Amino acid sequence: xxxxxxxxxxxxxxxxxxxxxxxxxxxxxxxxxxxxxxxxxxxxxxxxxxxxxxxxxxxxxxxxxxxxxxxxxxxxxxxxxxxxxxxxxxxxxxxxxxxxxxxxxxxxxxxxxxxxxxxxxxxxxxxxxxxxxxxxxxxxxxxxxxxxxxxxxxxxxxxxxxxxxxxxxxxxxxxxxxxxxxxxxxxxxxxxxxxxxxxxxxxxxxxxxxxx
Amino acid sequence: xxxxxxxxxxxxxxxxxxxxxxxxxxxxxxxxxxxxxxxxxxxxxxxxxxxxxxxxxxxxxxxxxxxxxxxxxxxxxxxxxxxxxxxxxxxxxxxxxxxxxxxxxxxxxxxxxxxxxxxxxxxxxxxxxxxxxxxxxxxxxxxxxxxxxxxxxxxxxxxxxxxxxxxxxxxxxxxxxxxxxxxxxxxxxxxxxxxxxxxxxxxxxxxxxxxx
DNA sequence: GTCTCCATTGTCCCACGGGACAATAGGAAA
DNA sequence: TTTCCTATTGTCCCGTGGGACAATGGAGAC
Numbered sequence: 488x489x490x491x492x493x494x495x496x497x498x499x500x501x502x503x504x505x506x507x508x509x510x511x512x513x514x515x516x517x518x519x520x521x522x523x524x525x526x527x528x529x530x531x532x533x534x535x536x537x538x539x540x541x542x543x544x545x546x547x548x549x550x551x552x553x554x555x556x557x558x559x560x561x562x563x564x565x566x567x568x569x570x571x572x573x574x575x576x577x578x579x580x581x582x583x584x585x586x587x588x589x590x591x592x593x594x595x596x597x598x599x600x601x602x603x604x605x606x607x608x609x610x611x612x613x614x615x616x617x618x619x620x621x622x623x624x625x626x627x628x629x630x631x632x633x634x635x636x637x638x639x640x641x642x643x644x645x646x647x648x649x650x651x652x653x654x655x656x657x658x659x660x661x662x663x664x665x666x667x668x669x670x671x672x673x674x675x676x677x678x679x680x681x682x683x684x685x686x687x688x689x690x691x692x693x694x695x696x697x698x699x
Numbered sequence: 700x701x702x703x704x705x706x707x708x709x710x711x712x713x714x715x716x717x718x719x720x721x722x723x724x725x726x727x728x729x730x731x732x733x734x735x736x737x738x739x740x741x742x743x744x745x746x747x748x749x750x751x752x753x754x755x756x757x758x759x760x761x762x763x764x765x766x767x768x769x770x771x772x773x774x775x776x777x778x779x780x781x782x783x784x785x786x787x788x789x790x791x792x793x794x795x796x797x798x799x800x801x802x803x804x805x806x807x808x809x810x811x812x813x814x815x816x817x818x819x820x821x822x823x824x825x826x827x828x829x830x831x832x833x834x835x836x837x838x839x840x841x842x843x844x845x846x847x848x849x850x851x852x853x854x855x856x857x858x859x860x861x862x863x864x865x866x867x868x869x870x871x872x873x874x875x876x877x878x879x880x881x882x883x884x885x886x887x888x889x890x891x892x893x894x895x896x897x898x899x900x901x902x903x904x905x906x907x908x909x910x911x
Numbered sequence: 912g913t914c915t916c917c918a919t920t921g922t923c924c925c926a927c928g929g930g931a932c933a934a935t936a937g938g939a940a941a
Numbered sequence: 942t943t944t945c946c947t948a949t950t951g952t953c954c955c956g957t958g959g960g961a962c963a964a965t966g967g968a969g970a971c
Contacts, residue, residue, distance in 0.1 A: 575802070
């Protein structure tokens with residue numbers, strides 16, 4: 488799998504060595520002498536890749552960078568690679584979502600295996616997210632009124648019930664509902680509900696029963 | 700949070716010491732000198748609890764027990780507690796789903812904090828699972844034919860379409876559909892689809908469009 | 912001041928979902 | 942053998958969803 492590997496390490500000779508090994512394996516590589524350099528240069532974020540991160544680096548530490556990236560919504564998987572490893576640090580890193588935690592010196596087998604797994608994870612997460620984004624974008628095109636109708640319809644309300652709740656005529660709801668189906672490109676109520684369920688709308692339904 | 704803590708350690712004096720500390724904190728405790736003893740005695744599995752597990756123990760090792768438990772579908776969270784800790788082992792354990800990885804000697808604060816978190820996780824997972832189980836059980840009461848109808852209906856097929864696919868009259872499908880709604884205790888198609896989506900049915904829909 | 916978008920409502924008509932009431936037939940269990 | 946469950950199909954009728962065709966009024970954009 489091709490991909491851009493971001494290497495963060497303060498040891499210039501180590502960076503060069505790792506870069507050489509990765510490039511030899513067919514990866515693109517970007518190196519950074521500190522966490523701040525990566526934060527400053529971090530380009531797209533949407534491109535397939537992963538971060539190879541040392542723990543002890545001047546300025547922001549590895550785990551601190553991990554937290555920062557998580558805050559700003561980065562989805563680049565992180566593989567720690569450090570010589571100063573202790574159990575609590577590694578456990579915290581993994582629990583915080585790091586993809587792997589390797590120790591120097593690292594065999595090429597270990598390194599490339601971890602990178603490959605991280606890229607695979609990133610790939611899977613990206614495709615998952617892009618599907619969601621498409622749906623969310625469509626939902627975002629709904630007008631406020633349409634969105635209200637949408638919310639009630641996917642909970643099993645009939646046009647009549649929606650009309651009562653929103654204080655409008657059944658005919659009006661029918662019109663909104665029609666536009667909703669159109670904008671979200673679905674042909675049936677079942678599809679509409681599926682879509683809503685997958686987009687994370689419809690978190691919890693308790694009293695959905697219709698009082699027919 | 701109350702709960703039953705399963706302590707697995709080959710060191711009898713350590714077991715007793717941990718047991719005392721846990722009981723003092725209000726937990727029920729069961730101790731086992733080996734992984735096999737826990738596997739033999741493991742009672743319900745549905746009761747709220749967690750496992751405190753040493754890594755190096757005679758017979759099955761801690762990680763091996765973790766794998767075994769995972770295979771047999773145990774959902775008890777595992778907190779490792781060991782004196783012989785190394786980074787790779789701890790990383791593997793956490794990635795394999797362990798809740799935490801502590802090192803001896805352990806402070807009461809660390810120990811109780813980890814146990815409490817593990818119990819909270821177990822609690823959350825249990826309630827999540829029990830909801831799913833209810834739904835799955837209901838779906839399991841469907842007859843094969845009803846299940847076929849169910850599968851098609853939640854994908855947005857009309858009675859007519861279902862009838863064509865299954866080679867039956869529209870009226871027949873209507874009857875099956877009625878019983879499906881009855882058995883799954885839903886009043887609307889929307890609820891039926893929601894239920895299916897949450898039960899993990901409806902994994903992937905590609906061509907759901909109706910060819911009306 | 913038009914133009915566009917949003918919200919609103921109407922009528923006519925048809926297809927689809929669903930309840931009521933009823934019945935036949937085969938297979939499995941008691 | 943009798944009984945229960947499952948699968949099957951029918952008719953009648955109504956409520957609801959949805960397409961076609963049409964129109965009004967307000968708000969913000971150009």
